[in-house]
Amino acid sequence: MPWPSAAALLAPLAPWFDRVRRDLPWRAQNLDAPHTDPYAVLVSELMLQQTQVATVTPYFVRWMDRFPTPAALAAASEDTVHKTWEGLGYYRRARFLQTAAASVAAEGWPNDLAGLAGLPGLGPYTAAAVGAIAFQWPTPALDGNAFRVLARLVRIEGDPRLEAANLRDWLTPALVEHGPSRLTQALMELGATLCLPNPACAACPLADACRAFQEGCTASIPPPAKRTPVQKVDLWLVALETEGRFLLREPASRGLLAGLWRWPALPAEDLPAMAPAPTGQVAWPGWTQVYTHRREAVSPIYLRLDHSFPAPEGLRWVPRADLPALPLGKRDQRLRDLLDTPGQIPLQTPGLTALIQAMGSTGW
Numbered sequence: 001m002p003w004p005s006a007a008a009l010l011a012p013l014a015p016w017f018d019r020v021r022r023d024l025p026w027r028a029q030n031l032d033a034p035h036t037d038p039y040a041v042l043v044s045e046l047m048l049q050q051t052q053v054a055t056v057t058p059y060f061v062r063w064m065d066r067f068p069t070p071a072a073l074a075a076a077s078e079d080t081v082h083k084t085w086e087g088l089g090y091y092r093r094a095r096f097l098q099t100a101a102a103s104v105a106a107e108g109w110p111n112d113l114a115g116l117a118g119l120p121g122l123g124p125y126t127a128a129a130v131g132a133i134a135f136q137w138p139t140p141a142l143d144g145n146a147f148r149v150l151a152r153l154v155r156i157e158g159d160p161r162l163e164a165a166n167l168r169d170w171l172t173p174a175l176v177e178h179g180p181s182r183l184t185q186a187l188m189e190l191g192a193t194l195c196l197p198n199p200a201c202a203a204c205p206l207a208d209a210c211r212a213f214q215e216g217c218t219a220s221i222p223p224p225a226k227r228t229p230v231q232k233v234d235l236w237l238v239a240l241e242t243e244g245r246f247l248l249r250e251p252a253s254r255g256l257l258a259g260l261w262r263w264p265a266l267p268a269e270d271l272p273a274m275a276p277a278p279t280g281q282v283a284w285p286g287w288t289q290v291y292t293h294r295r296e297a298v299s300p301i302y303l304r305l306d307h308s309f310p311a312p313e314g315l316r317w318v319p320r321a322d323l324p325a326l327p328l329g330k331r332d333q334r335l336r337d338l339l340d341t342p343g344q345i346p347l348q349t350p351g352l353t354a355l356i357q358a359m360g361s362t363g364w
């Protein structure tokens with residue numbers, strides 16, 4: 001590890017951060033003391049996984065208003081928790097947060113990094129970030145942004161994640177020297193605002209010391225990650241109404257969409273015989289729903305039957321008045337919102353009965 005001292009290299013970062021730092025609702029004013037509310041740090045770190053600050057901020061404020069303490073969150077119903085998280089995506093984080101809050105409410109905060117890392121949903125990065133920002137522990141938090149900044153700073157040519165252990169050892173004395181909370185947040189801020197994939201080096205406080213910048217190789221450091229192929233699917237998203245009730249899929253207890261209600265969705269390819277023409281029978285224009293490894297071309301439709309039938313297994317008839325209170329993912333919220341727009345007319349097509357039967361036989 002022939003890198004110059006991290007404490008010396010990163011010395012300009014702390015004063016830069018004190019000048020430019022944004023006022024965020026979870027950020028302490030005093031970065032030299034433990035945070036007065038470690039729970040706020042935990043909530044913000046889990047919300048910020050995979051999600052931008054601008055999106056997280058209003059959710060954080062609402063969340064802390066509704067669940068101001070670990071005990072309040074632990075006591076909330078799962079539906080209330082999911083409803084409050086609705087729209088933020090990656091709902092597993094909400095469940096982890098509630099389980100972690102229950103542990104903290106019952107047993108207090110862990111007193112070391114291993115204890116934090118043992119809380120649900122806290123991987124090594126989040127545990128280290130909470131340790132540094134909430135408790136002032138010199139625990140290096142290395143996420144994609146931090147790896148990019150540090151790899152460029154000392155010029156690591158290959159995948160910097162392979163150097164994680166060395167980088168942590170190297171960074172620890174700098175955290176002690178410049179303050180764990182301040183330096184951790186300064187690194188995060190630099191990675192989020194200047195040291196982007198296309199970096200703004202002219203404005204960077206580390207430009208004089210940064211090897212990648214000085215040697216003209218920022219574009220190739222770090223090397224691009226291998227991308228997982230994106231799966232593409234065409235599907236119908238179906239709001240089926242009869243007698244004032246809609247048919248919805250009940251929440252799964254596990255998996256990415258656990259805790260969320262969903263509209264029945266049918267891959268278009270499963271219905272070649274009765275797939276209607278896209279015009280005239282699809283009630284609204286479709287949209288593309290983008291997930292990390294999946295793109296869905298969604299065709300929303302609204303159907304009404306004049307008679308009810310028993311809900312297939314895993315589905316339930318839900319009164320229209322109950323729809324607003326159900327926690328739904330982003331895609332499914334969008335169809336719920338469409339139903340609320342005035343003047344919507346459900347489809348009554350000759351192929352409706354066959355369509356319903358096909359939905360049943362494909363298991364929804």
Ligand code: SF4
Pocket residue numbers: 149152153194195196199200201202204205206207208210211212213218
């Ligand atoms: S000089 Fe450029 S590449 Fe180096 S740390 Fe700053 S923004 Fe990143």
